[in-house]
Amino acid sequence: MYGLMTTLPAAHGALAAIAFGFLFPLGSILMRVVPGRAALFVHGFVQLFSYATYIAGAGLGLYLVSIVHFPPENKSLLDMASTNAHPIIGIALLVALFIQPVLGVAHHRRFKRLKRRTWVSYAHLWTGRLGITLGIINGGLGFALARTQGPAVIAYAVIAGTMWVLWVLIVLLRKFRTGPRAEQREKIAEEGDREAYVPGVRGGGGSSSSRSGSRSPPAPAIVPAAEPDLPPYEPGPDYAAHTAHLRQTASRDSRGSKDDWEGHGSSRRDEDPGPIQSATDDEMGRGQV
Structure with a gap:
């Protein structure tokens, strides 16, 4: 039993630390540095593998919560205010990241159709950003809860901190380089959505011109004919x-x-x-x- 109680926390900490301290930031970085359509598949594969790794670590953590109790009241880690922050954050991350693949697929489909981000896009982006950041912090809380010291804590701090800083820098650099063009594309798309219905244009019947992106010239305005007995000017007094x-x-x-x-x-x-x-x-x- 003593050996199990030593091995399980170490395995739980290693799996969760690898997931949040290295794999999740790596998947986000690869999405922005891998060229072409391959970036989507690489990002999706790495993030799914990261989540599977975290599921394994979280499963061990939930098992530890169920078997570890503290005397004299026989309370678990979730029952005590001094120890429940780490497991509560871990469970919240496990649930929140479960919907990330769904949000990611919805974001990709909508962006491909509309050529701009929607609320699904921002939900996917910010769930991932907050999840990775909170997961790295929760790893530090886990080491503190286990009272771990030495090379393991230093290695985690260096690797996780480096990956987080590198990830944030790449995100900011990419936004700085492509931000104005992206905002211009979004503005054009939004203005196009507000245009009047014109057959053959986007949303106007789905003709070949709409699929190719070309626009038909606007129809000339129809001016109603003047009354035959009235001149096209204001008559004089006589x-x-x-x-x-x-x-x-x-x-x-x-x-x-x-x-x-x-x-x-x-x-x-x-x-x-x-x-x-x-x-x-x-x-x-x-x-x-």
Whole structure:
């Protein structure tokens, strides 16, 4: 029993330390340094292997919680405030990281379709970032709980600290180099989502032009035709009298015979235009004809 109680904590600590102190940060780093589509598969494989490693370590930890009790009240590690921080954080990480693969697949599919990040993307990113950081801290709490000292603690601190700093630096460097372009792409995508529906354009029926990314020219605006009796400008004060006289003259002419028109045509042309001409002059003077 004494040998088991010595081996189990060591195995639990080694597996959890390897998962959070090395493998999880490595998987996140590889996502940003491996070129092309291979980065996605490398990232997914390493992170799944890291999680499997942590599941093994967490399983040993839960077993230790179930068999270790402290006198005189026979309390477990979870029952005492001085010792329950490490197991509680470990259980929380085990549950939170369980949904990471689901969030990762959803993030990849949405980003591939929309060409921008959504809430799923940020949930996946920040669950991973907080999980790795909290896991490294929880490793230190575990060493303190086990009262471990010496080379093992120093090695964990150096390796985990180096991997965490390297991971953060790569994330910041990548964001600094691609941030403006990424923000521009997201802005263009968001503006495109707010555009009106146009057939053949993204979201407009799924034609070949939408799949190829090309845009059809916008349709010309349709201007309603003006009323036939109204001019395309604001009439002057004599316009009503002018048009009324023209209509009256046209009506009188239509009632007359052809001979009557030919007999009186010359005299009508010689008449003084009077108010008709003055109305026309007024419109011309105002620039409204």
